[in-house]
Amino acid sequence: MTGDFRLDLLGPLRGWSGDDRLDLGPVRQQAFLAVLALRPNQIVPADELVELVWNDAPPGSGTRIVPTYVYRLRRLLPDGVLVSSRDGYTLRLAPDALDLTRFEGLISAAYATNDLDEAAANLSEALALFKGEPLSGLPGHYVGVERHRLTERRLKVLAERIDLDLERGRYGDLVPELIALVEADRLREQFAGQLMLAYWRSGRISEALDTYTRTRQELIDQLGVEPGPALRAIHERILQNDEPVARPAVRDELPYDGAAFVGRDDVLKQVVDALRTAGPAVVAIDGMAGVGKTALAVRAARQLAEVYPDGRLFIDLHGYTPGNEPVSALQALDRLLRTLSVPADRIPADLEERAALWRSELAGRRILVVLDNAPDSAAVRPLLAGGPRCGVLVTSRRQLTDLDATARLALDVLEPEDARELLAEIVGPDRAGDPAAAAEVVSRCGHLPLAIRVAGSRLRHRPSWTIEHLSKRLDAEDRRLAELSTDSGGVSPAFALSYEHLPADQQRLFRLLGAMTGQDIEMYAAAALADVEVVEAEDLLEQLVDANLLLQLRPGRFQFHDLLRQYARMLEPDPEAVRRLLDYYLYATAEASEAIFGSRLHPLSEPAPVQLPDFASVADGLAWIDAEGANVLATIRFAEASGALEHAWRTGLAVASCFFQRGRVYELDEALEPALRAAVLDTNAEAESRVLLSMGSLGRYRFGAEASLPMLQEARAKLPEDADLTLRARLLASIGYSMAKLRPDDHALGVLDDALKASRQAGDRSIAARVLAYVGVAYSDRLEFAQALTAYQESLAQGDPGVQPEVLNGIGECLLELDRVDEAITALRTARDLGIERGADYSLIYSYAFLGTAYARKRQWTEAIDVGRQAVELAQESDSTQSQQNAYVRLAETLLANGDLARARPHFARAMELALDDGQESMVVRAAGGLARTSPAA
Known part of the structure; x- marks a missing residue:
């Protein structure tokens, strides 16, 4: 960045390097530079530059023209000023390189000082930086808008400097300057009012009244309107000749803020700093009932005595006060004006005129106004101070989002x-x-x-x-x-006031949210509760956030404060709303499961009685389970406790496989144990069988085949004779698979054959695909890889996406054992990609493990060891003993083949330990052989 380079924007564009003026080239090139200068030290993309510079006449070449202008400017400007990056272009400027930056700095300095002479000097120095119309002669809509903005900014600062001069008593000196300003723009009432005050305070009353008459006539002739309330208020004061000789000091009206004020150091500093900055400052504090907004506001106001020496006013607007109607803006202005010693007969009856008088009385003063307990933004707007040296601090239970505040603070509970x-x-x-x-x-x-x-x-x-x-x-x-409420107030009465101020539709949703089963809620669940469209539910939720009766954790997800939730639960319950919420979690979980696995694992009546999210992909299903899993578990517990038994066991079944897919194995028990209890209480034998089947099938991956068999056999015993054929096929398939994992003999294959026949009789290709995959595993464990490959290929042909990753892994394993390594790698990479797409998928562990073996066969040792370690890491996270055994033994075999016996041995030992616990005979033999080959004696 070049320190002696400067640009002037407050007049014709001028560039300087030291004392030398730079030739900045043609006007369009200057406009290009001006746009960058108006956004100093910011990256401006090329397409945005084209839009801002050529809006009036876009070039046919589009963004291709930008590098040409950048090249030309770089030849003119000092090195390092104009830089480019992948995202766009930046004009690097030192802090004082722009006259505009110096202009704003001087204004801030004027607002920060309590010395009127110093403030006026700073504003005068700032105004002297203008050398004509800003950016004069440069083309483009954006530059034109900025030209207008800077011109208006100058006039505003000029008016503020004149206010200071009026306050300092320089009436006679101001008259010639103000005459010229009024003549230049006869419709600008502010300068006319200042000229009237200068005339009047100089003793020239007739000229002051004549100025009003001429300005009024000009407004009527050109615009057809009467003067505004501020100018009329000045006229009325001159007619009554009631200019006070000296303004009385305003008392400090801040209430006692209590002895116990702890914490809040950061937020207190934020409020104080915001009210110390260049004014007029308007700071809005919002938060739920009882969070300490008033205490914070009063404590902050007390620390600002030296910034606002002319007074600190306080008014409770009673937006949420028991037994009190909110104070209207008209009533508040009456009280505030009386506090400033304005006689009652001078206070207008009209709201607009009363607000204009309020702003006029504050002009030139340094006063802080605390507006406590505001009901809404409309009650606050007429009370805002217009003077640049006044501050306003507003508190409300609502988020005053449509209030033009310079700073906002949402106050939370204490740490x-x-x-x-x-x-x-x-x-x-x-x-x-x-x-x-x-x-x-x-x-x-x-x-x-x-x-x-x-x-x-x-x-x-x-x-x-x-x-x-x-x-x-x-x-x-x-x-x-x-316990937390008293006869005179406390938590419940405070919450009740917030609730009573809500419109009827927001009150209804607030009541219904008391039935939330989980800790938070999203808009689809809220829509189900309220039986409204999702868009309407989202709007109502956002409105409750605005009222600080609901917390927004992140976009689309909402939560109660604990005490507010208890208050909502005290209100009128709605059993039908609870039923709709239970329906939502059941059907949404089932839809998410179908999106993940490609088929519905458990039957449900169609269609869903509530509106559901769009589960268009596996990722959508997984994301919903990740976000809503805890709420689903809470819903299962609630359904069981409240007697909604069918909802409990069906929801538990629907979510269990999803948790397994995400590796959330410990949550399987939280879902299935209450589901089983509910099925028993529901005296539904088929439901019991379904839950036991799920517990046994998913438990096999965690605790081994031997531990799973008793549960699966119990499920078979519970199964009614007339049970669903698909359920019978699934149960036989799971029993046969557990048997095959223990001993892949003809008995196990016979049970799997029975399962295959049942699936075909049921016409369920998904179950048939699963059974054929299990047959493939059994033949692999028998080391009959040709037969295994045939079974896997038949499984793949069923077209069930839910088993594709596992089946492709099986195909890859068989091809490896048949020494068709390149084909194996292709199948395993496809399986890996599907596993990655599905997130935390057990199949992904096997994909990496088998790929490790495949790469080792091709002697690609780095790749083989890398994917082998990935398989072990994923397996350790999965808590699945089967996947851990496979991952450990295959990584050990790769290390052994690479000659690293020392590192291979502990992996073989771990696989052996797990296989012995699990009863996996084939794995015991394999791990034992590895240990023998890595023995120091060998």
Whole structure:
């Protein structure tokens, strides 16, 4: 970056290198440079440059013209000023290289000082930087807009400097300047009003009134309108000749903010810093009831006394106060104006005129106005100060998103440590007792300051209580809100006020959300609860977020604060809404499962009674399970406890395979154990059989074939004679597979053959594909790889995408054993890609393990060891003993073939240990052979 390079934008574009002026070339080239200068030290993409520079006449060559202009400018500018990157172009400028930057810096300095003379000098120096119309003569719509913006900015700053001069009593000096400004633009009422004040305060009342008459006539003739309220207010003051000799000091109206104020250091600094910056500053603080917005606002206002020495005003707008209607803007202005000692007979009845008088009274003063408990933005807008040296601090339970605030702050509950400190401040360090018990108390208060204050007050006024006793009283959820409420207020009344201010449709959704089964909710589940379209549900959820009655964790996902959830549960329940929510989680889980596996594993009546997300791909199904898995488990527990038994066991079945697919094996028990209990309570033998089948089949991968067989045999015993043929085929297939993994003899193959016949009788190609895959595994374990390959190929021909990765792995293994290595690699790479597409897939472990063997056969040792290690790492994460055995033994065989006996031996030993526990005879033999070959004696 070149330190002596400067650009002037506040007039004709000029470039300087030291004292030498640069020739910046033709006007279009200057416009190109101006666009970059208006965005200094930012990357501007080429297509955006074309749009901004050539908007009025786009070149036919498009972005291809940009490098030409960049090349020309680089020849003119110092080295390192104009740089390019893959994303676009940047004009690198030192902090003071632009007159525009210096202009804004001087304005900020003027706003920051309390010295009127210094502030006026800074504004005058800033205005002197203008050397004519900004960017004059340059083409392009964007440059034209910026030219207009900078011109208006100059006039605003000029008006502010004139206000300072009026405040400093320089009336006579201002008159000639203001006459010229009024003549230049007879419709700009602000300069006319300032000229009237300068005339009046110079004793030239008739000229002041004449200025009003001429300005009014000009407005009527040209625009057909009367002067605005601000100009009319000045006219009225001159007619009544009530200019005060000296403005009385305004008292500090801030309320007592309490002794116990802890934490919040970061947010307090944010508020204070925002109100110290160049004004007018408007800071909005929002948050749920009881979170401490008022305490923060008052504490911040007290720290700003030196910034706003003319007063700190406070008004409670009663947006959410029991027994009080919200204060209207008209009422608030009346009180605020009286606080500024404005006589009652001078306060207009009209809202617009009253607001104009308020802004006029604040002109030149340095006052902070705290507007507490605002109901909405409409109540606040007329109260905003127009003066550049005034600040406004607004608190509300609603997010005032449509308020033109310079800074916003969403106040959250206290951090745990700060919450404990607040409790100790209230009850005293001696009563705070055991830190663990104090942590329990503030946790059950949801770390909400209001709840902690109520709980602390109860403890402080009951000498016989201990903090452990208070903790136990707060433990019962159905009593917690009662414990945290009093006759005069507390948590429940505060929440009730927020709820009562909601429109009817938002109230209804808030009530229904109390039936949430999980910790959070997304818009489809909310739509099911409320029986509305998804778009409407999302809008209502966002509106509850705006009202700070709901938290938004991330786009599309919402959560209650703990105490608000308990409050919602106290409201009118709706059994039908709960049923719709249970339906949603059941059918959505089933649809996600079908997207993942390519077929419906468990039957459901169609169509879904609620609207579901679009599961267009495997990734969609996996993403939904990742996001909603915890809520599905909570729904299963709720369904079991509430007697919705069919929902419990069906949802448990639907989600179990999905968890298995994602490697979330410990959550299988959380899904299937309550599902089994529900099936038993439902006295549904077929349902019991289904759940036991799922537990046995998925448990085989975790605990081995031997452990799975008793559960599968129990499932077979529970199976009714008239049971669904598909279910019978699945059950026989799983039993036959477990038997084959223990001993791949003719008996096991006979059971698999029975399963194949049942699947064909049922007409279910998906089950047939699975059975044929199991047959392939059995023949592989018998080392009959030609027969295994035939079975795998027949399985693949069934066209079931759910088994494709596993079957391709089996094909790859057989081809390896038949010494068709290149074909094996092709099949295994395809299986690997499918496994990656599906995320955490057990088949992926085998793909890597078999690829390791294949690469080793081709003596590609680096690749072989790399994929072998990946297989072991995935297997260790999977908690599947079968996949771990396969991964360990194949990596060991690769290391052994590469001559690394020392590293191969522990992998063989681990495979042996797992195989012995699992009863896998073929693997025991294989691992034992490896150990023999790596023995030091060998």
